[in-house]
Amino acid sequence: MQPLIDNARRFGQRPEEFAPHAAGQSPAVLFVTCSDSRVVPALITGARPGQLFELRTAGGIVPPYDTGNPTGEAATIEYAVEVLGVEDVVVCGHSHCDAVGALVRGDDLSAVPAVRDWLANAAPDGALGRSEDPALTDAVLGHILAQLLRLRSYPCVERRLTDGRLRLRGWYYEVHTGAVLEYRSGADAFEAL
Numbered sequence: 490m491q492p493l494i495d496n497a498r499r500f501g502q503r504p505e506e507f508a509p510h511a512a513g514q515s516p517a518v519l520f521v522t523c524s525d526s527r528v529v530p531a532l533i534t535g536a537r538p539g540q541l542f543e544l545r546t547a548g549g550i551v552p553p554y555d556t557g558n559p560t561g562e563a564a565t566i567e568y569a570v571e572v573l574g575v576e577d578v579v580v581c582g583h584s585h586c587d588a589v590g591a592l593v594r595g596d597d598l599s600a601v602p603a604v605r606d607w608l609a610n611a612a613p614d615g616a617l618g619r620s621e622d623p624a625l626t627d628a629v630l631g632h633i634l635a636q637l638l639r640l641r642s643y644p645c646v647e648r649r650l651t652d653g654r655l656r657l658r659g660w661y662y663e664v665h666t667g668a669v670l671e672y673r674s675g676a677d678a679f680e681a682l
Contacts, residue, residue, distance in 0.1 A: 510538055514539050514542070516541055516542040517540070517575055517576050518576070519565075519566065519577070520544070520579050521544045521546075521551060521579065522543070522549045522580070522582075523546070523549040523581075523586060523588065524546060525583060525587070525664075527583070528581070530543055533662060533667075533669065542565075542575060544562060544565045544569075546607075547607055547608070548586065548589060548592075549581065549583075549632075550562075550588070550607065550608070550611050551566070551636045551640050552610045553639065554642045563643070566640070567645050570643075570645040571645050577655070578658065579658045579659075579660055580633055580636045580637050580640070580660070581659075581661070581662055581669075582630070582659075582662070583661070583662040583663070584625065584626060584664050585623065585624055585664050588611070589629050590625055590628075592608055592628075624665070630679055633672065637657050640657060641657070659671065659672035659679070660672075660682075661679050669681075670682070
């Protein structure tokens with residue numbers, strides 16, 4: 490922890506660099522990804538403060554849209570799309586994902602009921618298939634596509650997609666190489682950026 494504290498102390502010694510951020514934010518991208526500590530959106534994209542609006546959840550899950558029981562995730566998506574007017578939403582899954590791995594393996598998560606219940610939002614049982622691949626590539630790619638589809642069920646997202654003011658992008662990040670692939674609908678495949 491000490492190196493993190495030391496960096497935080499140095500970080501706060503450059504107020505002139507951060508003063509312009511007090512005027513507000515206008516990010517162009519909502520970046521939806523996993524809470525995994527190996528996935529760092531600003532590192533992956535080279536973004537500076539104010540460029541990405543982030544939504545990080547266990548497994549990078551976009552929960553179903555439900556007006557009767559709003560979630561923090563739904564509020565974040567709605568705020569990014571309607572208030573901030575982001576132009577792109579990136580759903581970024583990653584290799585070696587513990588959440589997708591637990592689903593694929595059918596792990597017993599009874600000791601962590603909140604995790605178990607949250608992961609139930611990912612995809613229908615068995616939809617991600619089974620995998621012996623430690624990187625879980627195919628399962629994660631399917632998971633990314635499922636979350637993109639889920640995003641389309643949000644009224645604000647569907648409206649902006651329909652009028653051409655929003656694009657959805659699916660990215661796959663390899664934690665062991667740093668490579669990023671993007672889903673190309675024309676090819677129905679993930680290809681290098």
